[in-house]
Amino acid sequence: MTPFENGGKVTARIVETLGRAIVAGEYADRPLPIEADISEQFKASRSVTREAIKMLTAKGLIASRPRLGTSVAPERDWNFLDPDVLRWLLNRGLSLDLLAEFTAFRSAIEPQAASLAIRRNDPAAIARIGEAAERMTKGGMSQEDALQADIDFHVAILLASGNRFMIQCRDLVETALRFSIRLTNRQKGVATADSDAHRAIANAIAAGDAERAVSASRDLLNEAAALIEQARRAG
Amino acid sequence: MTPFENGGKVTARIVETLGRAIVAGEYADRPLPIEADISEQFKASRSVTREAIKMLTAKGLIASRPRLGTSVAPERDWNFLDPDVLRWLLNRGLSLDLLAEFTAFRSAIEPQAASLAIRRNDPAAIARIGEAAERMTKGGMSQEDALQADIDFHVAILLASGNRFMIQCRDLVETALRFSIRLTNRQKGVATADSDAHRAIANAIAAGDAERAVSASRDLLNEAAALIEQARRAG
């Protein structure tokens, strides 16, 4: 697959399982089992257990102290923008609250990224934005392909910004969008209006019109926020 | 100190040293030493070495494969927003480029956070913004205290937003600002104009005037960006 994978198979499994459980709040009010018990539970040696624990520590999820055992860190210490943590957060059952916060965050990032992309003016990167928008409108696409094109579009904007911190939000956007779009698409009927909005953003960026790009981007996100709010009220 | 600390002393030291070296590009074109050599270098057992390596792996900095050794991951996989990675990035000698990117990122986040803070309207949180602004103007402050008040001000805005992703950027802002403010303060003479700008933001938020808060916040950041750009041109 990717040229760079994670740690070993066993370690990865422990990290994944414990990470999900921690984020799900399973150990919110009590310490994790002691290393020996975790090792037994996963039929692994204490070494791998400890290595897994260290990985979770590095993600800010837990902290260990002799005699006290290992317990979950306060939520403000969690590395929310770590791709793994993010995925676990979403897999614990996506709350509309969290999705709303995602969208508010994107509302901050994306228009600014579009603006930066114009200032940076990397033709190849800007072209990729247009291509993705193109792909969204093209007929004969599966639901899945359309979703991917939509994601690619938003990621392309971040990449074109050339700002490393925005680019870092790529995983956030990718993961969150996959959920978000499914929700919003379920509400709105056809997505033609949506793809028009995307194209408007792409055009504004290509034309170098920062003001128009920002406002078009903002419109799109406001609509998404409104749909989420609507779903929230509907319960 | 803090109720939750990091891993053990030895492990932490290895993580710190290797992390800095990796971020500094020391292993950009060759693999890291093999586990045995790292262990020897740090006079530690292979266990702790491996645990340290796993922590760095969790931060996206490196990847290990049997027979190939351990090498630095492509930069786009690094968890830029991880507090440790961030600190290492800054400690490798602050480049103005990076600082400019920081500021552009903050330009996206902060005005939106201010806007969200108004919508959320948490009186206690908003009061803390005002207090920090107050502290900035009060006379008889050491340089260091004033800097801390400045940082507290910006962090308070993020906290007041109630958005967990913005709050997550707290470490980013805190770390980056500490560098950024030192630079900008060195350029401008006295900071009275600056503290007025801060107070304007606090007042707008307290008054619930989102539009004014956003534009005031934007003004402040634009000024910071201009100063950085100026420093950049000066070489």
Place this chain on the structure above:
DNA sequence: ATCACCATTTATCATATTAATACAGCGGCG
């Protein structure tokens, strides 16, 4: 060119020792 084997390095396991520290128990003292 293909395939079996080898060497290297991480991955895992197993066990022992050390260090940190919460907690209980003891003794002193008001």
Place this chain on the structure above:
DNA sequence: CGCCGCTGTATTAATATGATAAATGGTGAT
């Protein structure tokens, strides 16, 4: 009696050590 400080002990993570397994690039035989 009740409170305070000391001390010992048990618990648990931290570190050390050394061995075996698995993965895989390279090498040489066919």
